[in-house]
Amino acid sequence: MKIKQIKAIKATLDIVCGKWKAAILLVLVDKTLRFSEIKARLPKVNHQTLIKQLKDLERDGLITRTKYDDIPPRVEYTLTEYGKELEQLLKDMMDWGEKHLDLKNKKYIDDDILVKEES
Amino acid sequence: MKIKQIKAIKATLDIVCGKWKAAILLVLVDKTLRFSEIKARLPKVNHQTLIKQLKDLERDGLITRTKYDDIPPRVEYTLTEYGKELEQLLKDMMDWGEKHLDLKNKKYIDDDILVKEES
DNA sequence: CAGCATCCGTTGGGATACTG
């Protein structure tokens, strides 16, 4: 049943492989965040791009979007159960990457990735 | 150290996220294959595209390319240790995908993915 | 058989401007 295997893997990869998807999921692992809080933690991401990727993640069931009818508007994003179950997978990718890749020198490191450390 | 975490994850994803990379790795898990054998198992992949993705995987240290000076030419591709250690990760992605995604109906399923079953 | 060079179309990330 190779075909189904590969389809499942590809589907998973397609969901997570957006330029900022992994970063978004990681910052949401800690806690629910507002749009502006996510943006503050990912200073380099474009406003519009962030909205798109959040929409994708919501469509794919990894996060939920809750809108409060306040003024000014407030929107919160939370990991779903599915999203939380991805955490282990992300951790495994991290372990593999740290073990095998030269993260300082290689060209496949994308310096646009920047997350503000917790203050 | 969020930044390093995300960089490692992104680097890993970048390596595996080519359209056919996961499929190539999976068919090579079983055994070393010649270029034409890989192509036979992935009928839908373009000749040139396959060469490119194999080159990427070789550059990133996941497979090794062995050229024999025969006539006609013969080239074999094998998973490296690094590549083999990815297998578990791929399996985990598969499990997650099968558990959470509706692989039949959803639009994120790419029907181009086709692997010939073992005959 | 396996690979390279080249060109092309699509797509996804990004920039800018405007709305409730």
Next chain:
DNA sequence: CAGTATCCCAACGGATGCTG
């Protein structure tokens, strides 16, 4: 504050043709 609507550009997958 958060979101929509456009437009733009680079990168990637793919098609074609040629080589040892």
